[in-house]
Amino acid sequence: MHICSLSEPSFLFFPIPAACRCLPAWQVRACLVPLDKTQKMAELLKLVEEHEEGAPGAPSLTDSCLADNRLTLDVYPDGCCRLLRLFKRQPAEVVQVELLRLSSNDHLLDAALIILPYLKRLKSLVLKGGHVRDEFGSCQHGSLTSLPPDIGTLRFLTHLDLSFNSLSTLPSCIPCLTSLRMLLVSHNNLVALPENFGSLSKLTFFSAMKNQLKDLPQSIGELAALEELDLSENVLEHLPEEVGNLHSCTELDLSGNQLSSIPDCLGNLKSLRRLHLHSNLLVTVPASLASLPNLSRLDLQSNLLRAVPPEIQTAPFVHLRGNPLGETELSLQADESSATELRRLFLAPEEDSFTVTSEGCEVFLACGIRFYFPPEAASDSLRIHFRTLAPDPRWVKLRHHDVLLSKVLELQPHGVKFQQKDVARCSVLHFSWFLVVSRLVQNECKVSTEGTLLFSSVDPNIKVTFPPGVTEETRSVKLQVLPVSAEEIAELTADAECKASPLLCLSQDSLVDFLTPVRIQLPLPLGVTGSNLDWSRLHLLCGDVEGQTWDDITNEVMLELTHLCAVFEVTHFSWYWLWYTTKTYIGGIARKVYERLRMYQVNFIALQRKKDPEQVLLQCLPKHKVDPVLKKLQDRYRGPEPSDMVEMFEGEQFFAAFERGISIDMDRPDCVDGRLSFIFYSHLKNMKEIYVTSPVDRKGQAVKGQVSFYRGAVPESIPEDASRRRRGPDSLWLATLPIKLPRLKPRWGETSSSSNGFSFPPLNLGNAETGYLTQANLLSIARRVGADWQTIGLNLGLTYQQIERIGYNNREDLDKQILDMLFSWAQQNSEDPDCVSKLIRAMKESGRQDIADEVETIIELGRQKYRESIRRVGLEQESSTEDSAIAMT
Numbered sequence: 001m002h003i004c005s006l007s008e009p010s011f012l013f014f015p016i017p018a019a020c021r022c023l024p025a026w027q028v029r030a031c032l033v034p035l036d037k038t039q040k041m042a043e044l045l046k047l048v049e050e051h052e053e054g055a056p057g058a059p060s061l062t063d064s065c066l067a068d069n070r071l072t073l074d075v076y077p078d079g080c081c082r083l084l085r086l087f088k089r090q091p092a093e094v095v096q097v098e099l100l101r102l103s104s105n106d107h108l109l110d111a112a113l114i115i116l117p118y119l120k121r122l123k124s125l126v127l128k129g130g131h132v133r134d135e136f137g138s139c140q141h142g143s144l145t146s147l148p149p150d151i152g153t154l155r156f157l158t159h160l161d162l163s164f165n166s167l168s169t170l171p172s173c174i175p176c177l178t179s180l181r182m183l184l185v186s187h188n189n190l191v192a193l194p195e196n197f198g199s200l201s202k203l204t205f206f207s208a209m210k211n212q213l214k215d216l217p218q219s220i221g222e223l224a225a226l227e228e229l230d231l232s233e234n235v236l237e238h239l240p241e242e243v244g245n246l247h248s249c250t251e252l253d254l255s256g257n258q259l260s261s262i263p264d265c266l267g268n269l270k271s272l273r274r275l276h277l278h279s280n281l282l283v284t285v286p287a288s289l290a291s292l293p294n295l296s297r298l299d300l301q302s303n304l305l306r307a308v309p310p311e312i313q314t315a316p317f318v319h320l321r322g323n324p325l326g327e328t329e330l331s332l333q334a335d336e337s338s339a340t341e342l343r344r345l346f347l348a349p350e351e352d353s354f355t356v357t358s359e360g361c362e363v364f365l366a367c368g369i370r371f372y373f374p375p376e377a378a379s380d381s382l383r384i385h386f387r388t389l390a391p392d393p394r395w396v397k398l399r400h401h402d403v404l405l406s407k408v409l410e411l412q413p414h415g416v417k418f419q420q421k422d423v424a425r426c427s428v429l430h431f432s433w434f435l436v437v438s439r440l441v442q443n444e445c446k447v448s449t450e451g452t453l454l455f456s457s458v459d460p461n462i463k464v465t466f467p468p469g470v471t472e473e474t475r476s477v478k479l480q481v482l483p484v485s486a487e488e489i490a491e492l493t494a495d496a497e498c499k500a501s502p503l504l505c506l507s508q509d510s511l512v513d514f515l516t517p518v519r520i521q522l523p524l525p526l527g528v529t530g531s532n533l534d535w536s537r538l539h540l541l542c543g544d545v546e547g548q549t550w551d552d553i554t555n556e557v558m559l560e561l562t563h564l565c566a567v568f569e570v571t572h573f574s575w576y577w578l579w580y581t582t583k584t585y586i587g588g589i590a591r592k593v594y595e596r597l598r599m600y601q602v603n604f605i606a607l608q609r610k611k612d613p614e615q616v617l618l619q620c621l622p623k624h625k626v627d628p629v630l631k632k633l634q635d636r637y638r639g640p641e642p643s644d645m646v647e648m649f650e651g652e653q654f655f656a657a658f659e660r661g662i663s664i665d666m667d668r669p670d671c672v673d674g675r676l677s678f679i680f681y682s683h684l685k686n687m688k689e690i691y692v693t694s695p696v697d698r699k700g701q702a703v704k705g706q707v708s709f710y711r712g713a714v715p716e717s718i719p720e721d722a723s724r725r726r727r728g729p730d731s732l733w734l735a736t737l738p739i740k741l742p743r744l745k746p747r748w749g750e751t752s753s754s755s756n757g758f759s760f761p762p763l764n765l766g767n768a769e770t771g772y773l774t775q776a777n778l779l780s781i782a783r784r785v786g787a788d789w790q791t792i793g794l795n796l797g798l799t800y801q802q803i804e805r806i807g808y809n810n811r812e813d814l815d816k817q818i819l820d821m822l823f824s825w826a827q828q829n830s831e832d833p834d835c836v837s838k839l840i841r842a843m844k845e846s847g848r849q850d851i852a853d854e855v856e857t858i859i860e861l862g863r864q865k866y867r868e869s870i871r872r873v874g875l876e877q878e879s880s881t882e883d884s885a886i887a888m889t
Contacts, residue, residue: 069096069097069098069099069121070097070098070099070100071083071086071094071097071099071100071101072099072101073100073101073102073103074101074102074103074126074128074131074800075800075801075804076801077106077801078106078108079102079103079106080102080103080106080107080108080109080111080112081106081108083100083102083112083115084108084111084112084115087115094115094119095118095119095120095121096121097119097121097122098121098122098123098124098156099122099123099124100116100119100122100124100125100126101126101128102126102127103128103129103131103142103800104127104128104129104142104143104144104162104164104165105129105130105131105132105140105142105143109127109142109143109144113147113148114148116147116148116151116154117148117150117151117153117154119154120153120154120155120156121156122154122156122157123156123157123158123159124157124158124159124160125154125157125159125160125161126159126160126161127142127144127161127162127165128142128161128162128163128164128165129141129142129143129144129163129164129165129166129187130142130163130164130187130800131799131800131801132799141164141165141166141187141188142164142165142166143165143166144162144165144166144167145165145166145167145168146167146171147171147173147174148173149172149173150173151171151173151177152172152173152174152175152176152177153176154177155178155179156179157177157179157180158179158180158181158182158202159180159181159182160174160177160180160182160183160184161182161184162184162185162188163184163185163186163187163188163207164186164187164188165185165187165188166188166189167185167188167189167190168188168189168190168191169190169191169192169194170185170190170193170194170197172194174200175194175196175197175199175200176199177200178199178200178201178202179202180200180202180203181202181203181204181205181225182203182204182205182206183200183203183205183206183207184205184206184207185207185208185211186207186208186209186210186211186230187209187210187211188208188210188211189211189212190208190211190212190213191211191212191213191214192213192214192215192217193208193213193216193217193220194217195217195218195219196219197217197219197220197223198217198219198220198221198222198223199219199222200223201222201223201224201225202225203223203225203226204225204226204227204228204248205226205227205228206223206226206228206229206230207228207230208230208231208234209230209231209232209233209234209253210232210233210234211233211234212234212235213231213234213235213236214234214235214236214237215236215237215238215240216231216236216239216240216243217240218240218242219242220240220242220243220246221240221241221242221243221244221245221246222242222245223246224245224246224247224248225248226246226248226249227248227249227250227251227271228249228250228251229246229249229251229252229253230251230253231253231254231257232253232254232255232256232257232276233255233256233257234256234257235257235258236254236257236258236259237257237258237259237260238259238261239254239259239262239263239266240263241263241265242265243263243265243266244263244264244265244266244267244268244269245265245268246269247268247269247270247271248271249269249271249272250271250272250273250274250294251272251273251274251275251276252266252269252272252274252275252276253274253276254275254276254277254280255276255277255278255279255280255299256278256279256280257279257280258280258281259277259280259281259282260280260281260282260283261282261283261284262277262282262285262286263286264286264288266286266288266289267286267288267289267291267292269292270292270293270294271294272292272294272295273294273295273296273297274295274296274297274299275289275292275295275297275298275299276297276299277298277299277300277303278299278300278301278302278303278319278322279301279302279303279346280302280303281303281304282300282303282304282305283303283304283305283306284305284307284308285300285305285308285309285312286309287309287311287312289312290309290311290312290315290318291311295317296317297317297319298312298315298317298318298319299319300312300318300319300320300323301319301320301321301322301323302321302322302323302346302364303322303323304323304324305320305323305324306323306324308320308323316628322364322369322370324370342359342360342361342362342372342373342375343359343360343361343362344361344362344363344364345361345362345363345364346364347363347364347365352385352386352387353383353384353385353386354383354384355381355382355383355384356373356377356378356381356382356384357378357381357382358375358376358378358379358380358381359375360373360374360375360376360377360378361373365386369409384411384412385411385412385413386409386410386411386412387409387410388407388408388409388410389407389408389409389410390407390408390679391404391407391408391435391651391679391681391684392679393651393653393679396408396435396651398437398650398651399439400598401439401440401482401597401598402437402438402439402650403437403438403439403650403681403682403683404435404436404437404438404650404651404681404682404683404684405436405437405438405683406435406436406683406684407435407684408434408435409434409435410434411434438683440480440481440482440505441456441457441458441480441481442478442479442480443455443456443457443478443479443480444476444477444478444479445476445477446474446475446476446477447466447470447471447474447475447476447477447508448471448474449468449469449470449471449472449474450468451465451466451467451468451469451470452466453465453466454466454477454479456479456481456504458481458483458502459481459483459502459523461521461522461523461564461565462479462481462502462504462521462522462523463520463521464477464479464506464518464519464520464521465518465519465520465521466514466518467516467517467518467519469515469516470514470515470516470518471510471512471514471515472515473510475508475509475510476508476509477506477507477508477573478506478507478508479504479505479506480504480505481502481503481504481505482502482503482505482597483502484500484501484502484503484597486499486525486526486527488597489593492592492593492596492597493581493583493589493593495581495583497581497582498579498580498581498582498583498589499525499526499527499528499579499580499581500525500577500578500579500580500590500593501522501523501524501525501566501577501578501579502522502523503575503576503577503594504520504522504575504576504577505575506520506573506574506575506576507573508573513571513572514571514572516571517569517570517571518569518570518571519567519568519569520567520568520569520570520576521565521566521567522565522566522567522568522576522578523564523565523566523578524561524564524565524566524578524580525578525579525580528580529563529564530561530562530563530564530565531563533561533580537580537581537582538554538559538566538578538579538580539552539554539578539579539580539581539586540552540553540554540557540559540566540568540576540577540578540579541553541576541577541578541579541586541587541590542574542575542576543574543575543576543577543590543594544574544575548591549587549591550577550586550587550588550590550591550594551587552586552587557569557570566578577590596647598649598650599647599648599649600622600647600648600649600650600680600682601622601623601645601646601647602620602621602622602623602645602646602647602648602680603620603621603623603626603642603643603644603645603646604618604619604620604621604642604643604646604709604734604735604737605617605618605619605621605626605629605630605639605642605643605737606618606639606640606707606737606738606739607633607637607638607639608637608638608639608739608740609636609637609786610636610637610638611636611786611787612786612787613740613741613742614691614692614693614741614783614786615689615690615691615784615786616689616690616691616692616707616739617633617637617687617688617689618656618676618678618687618688618689618690618707619685619686619687619688620648620654620678620680620686620709621642621686622682623645626642630642639737640737640738643709643734643735643736643737644735646734646735648680649680650680650681650682651679651680651681652679652680652711652712653677653678653679653680653711653712653713654678654679654680654709654710654711654712654734655672655675655676655677655678655709655710655711655712656675656676656678656688656707656708656709656710657674657675657676657707657708657709657710658692658705658706658707658739659705659706659707659708660704660705660706661694661703661704661705662692662693662694662703662705662706662707662739662741663692663693663694664676664690664691664692664693665690665691665693665780665783668690668780668854668857669857669858669860669861670688670857675710676688676690677712688850689850690784690850691783691784692705692739692741693783694741702740702741702742703740703741704738704739704740705738705739705740705741706736706737706738706739707736707737707739708733708734708735708736708737709733709734709735709736710732710733710734711731711732711733711734765778765826765829765830765835765836765839773836773839773855773858773859777855777858778822778823778826780854781822781851781854781855782815782818782819782822784848784850784851784854785818785822785848785851786814786818787814788846788847788848789814789817789818789821789822790803790807790821791846791847792821792842792843792846792848793806793821793825795841795842795843795845795846796821796825796838796839796842797825797838797842798821798824798825802824803821806820806821806824836855836859839855840852840855840856843855
């Protein structure tokens with residue numbers, strides 16, 4: 001190709017190769033370059049020639065980089081140079097390209113941009129950054145700051161991706177792309193969108209997440225075809241009313257902004273299915289959102305909502321976790337202005353610490369936990385570290401009818417002291433481990449010789465009267481009430497005529513009986529009055545502190561009846577229960593009913609991921625949660641129907657065992673004698689995702705196995721009848737569900753290294769104090785990765801080029817791709833003491849919390865072994881164990 005200049009009409013022409021002279025005229029015109037770019041093009045072609053002379057080993061242009069009108073050049077470090085060479089040698093083929101991918105981290109990007117306006121058939125254009133990592137492993141944004149104006153003439157362009165670049169304004173040519181359907185400008189520095197943005201009338205998908213957008217143009221309401229709009233992680237403070245005109249929108253993501261309110265016009269989006277508003281500053285939301293006919297998810301988590309309309313709060317698709325619902329405004333010594341001036345910190349999911357100064361602050365964790373540090377609570381600047389732990393029955397001791405509502409939150413440094421301040425809600429003076437437990441409401445008072453009156457805040461009709469002279473020394477008295485509905489009694493006794501009052505629990509801190517009788521008032525069972533009852537059916541029961549025995553004391557006390565209550569007198573405290581029934585052996589019935597009130601009816605599920613059947617989800621659910629959970633999982637998982645209903649206690653241990661040709665990694669920390677260990681808590685997930693394997697000698701055959709659930713050790717303080725039923729091996733079985741693997745894969749590491757093409761050198765990632773990850777651990781992790789390996793690799797710091805090379809070298813073998821990626825990273829980072837933390841963080845960023853949890857458990861086990869070894873050789877000071885003592889709250 002040679003260049004010649006013409007005086008008029010001032011154009012530069014490329015001679016047409018003989019092979020291209022039969023092309024249509026419009027394709028020939030695509031090779032013309034305006035004269036104002038003559039010098040630039042000449043310099044570019046010269047640059048290409050110099051590059052070819054200096055790099056004789058450059059890849060040939062006859063390879064497969066140009067195929068099927070597609071040019072995928074972002075996987076090559078010299079992708080832009082390849083494009084220039086192709087345009088020089090094969091212009092007729094290049095101008096027919098319909099899909100083009102370039103890395104905006106390429107130093108020849110500006111040169112390549114000049115060619116783009118002449119690719120008139122272009123339908124998809126990707127100019128993304130993020131292909132290069134900095135020294136800290138973060139993706140480097142591309143150098144793209146603008147686009148040539150002539151790109152606006154690409155009338156066939158429907159897909160444009162400019163993510164991970166340095167755009168501060170949207171290029172002026174973009175609103176001219178009237179055929180554009182998908183536009184991605186995420187991870188840039190955009191502060192505004194142009195007023196003519198609404199001219200993109202065919203746009204169906206727009207993502208501008210992770211920018212600096214402060215507001216939106218009114219013309220955004222003209223995007224009548226827009227179906228998905230992602231504006232998350234910006235600094236939006238308000239929305240224009242025109243947003244309500246996006247009638248085709250099915251998903252709207254406004255999370256991570258600074259919105260304090262949203263307009264009522266969002267109630268006009270009748271096609272909306274998912275609305276994400278979490279992590280904003282919302283104090284109110286319009287009630288009209290609850291009436292959207294197709295809405296299946298409304299995420300309002302981690303806002304400042306103190307009250308929401310009832311129709312929203314009760315809707316099953318609304319998520320409100322992390323809001324101060326029902327809380328009063330925080331105040332400090334009646335100075336309301338101080339609370340509003342506090343610094344607010346919103347922490348990302350991967351952050352595990354924050355700093356508190358003497359000025360105080362409010363801290364919002366991604367998991368929904370909120371902290372309030374009043375001014376001067378900390379005298380000096382203090383770094384606070386936090387983490388959540390799975391509860392363990394050995395140190396989470398629950399009373400009767402206690403319900404665990406949260407995981408355990410650990411705050412460090414342990415024992416650090418704070419100044420005491422009057423704060424609405426719970427306050428603490430030092431840090432330790434914390435958890436949330438639902439417990440029966442307890443009313444208490446001090447009883448002196450003058451006497452007093454104690455009544456229940458649950459049911460004011462329950463009263464205890466202490467007459468004067470009832471005691472010589474002041475004692476503390478506690479009262480608790482367990483309401484029992486008529487429906488529960490009828491279901492548990494299989495008798496619709498059987499009724500009972502609330503269960504009254506009385507206790508005191510003295511072993512001495514009262515000097516004079518104490519008067520107790522209990523409400524009669526629902527539907528029974530003093531004027532219509534049959535005395536022969538009324539029974540007053542007295543129970544022991546464990547609910548094991550219930551004695552009928554009706555004939556031992558003087559019962560007085562009012563219209564709605566029964567009154568009797570006692571001199572010592574116990575548990576009291578009023579029953580109305582025709583049954584005779586009422587004590588035994590009450591014991592069984594009380595046992596059932598402490599138990600949960602649950603079902604087990606065992607589901608396999610559709611895309612990867614070796615990934616199995618196991619979960620134990622209270623029966624009322626089974627259908628909603630299965631509905632949520634049905635798009636990604638398949639499996640048998642849930643198990644039959646069984647009964648379990650809060651905090652009870654159970655196991656899952658894989659049988660009949662299916663096994664799991666025995667090195668898992670939660671694996672006990674080949675079985676997975678679980679703890680049932682009714683308000684926690686009780687869920688694990690694990691990878692299963694099958695014997696290597698059954699290659700190519702489907703494996704029909706099963707998973708069975710078994711009870712663990714008998715819990716402490718359970719009713720005697722329940723304990724008796726759980727003795728013997730057969731009585732421990734709970735349920736069995738089928739597991740089917742469509743084909744058998746050999747376990748990685750069990751085949752020879754020569755057959756795999758891999759050899760696994762010994763590895764010890766981490767250090768002795770924090771715990772090691774060994775070669776065996778990495779092989780175990782590799783089995784769990786599956787199709788997410790590319791995302792995980794990128795988050796680990798591998799470049800796109802490395803990922804592409806691994807995929808190409810091991811094409812059609814997913815196992816080898818995963819191993820190559822994981823062990824390549826491990827060998828590169830074996831000397832990095834922080835590499836294990838990076839691995840955990842990469843798994844979380846890739847959406848694989850299950851693997852992250854597994855790695856953290858392995859490392860924690862390593863830490864424990866290290867501390868035990870140090871303790872055995874006497875290197876640890878005795879005082880260190882005292883300093884790390886944990887106070888349960």
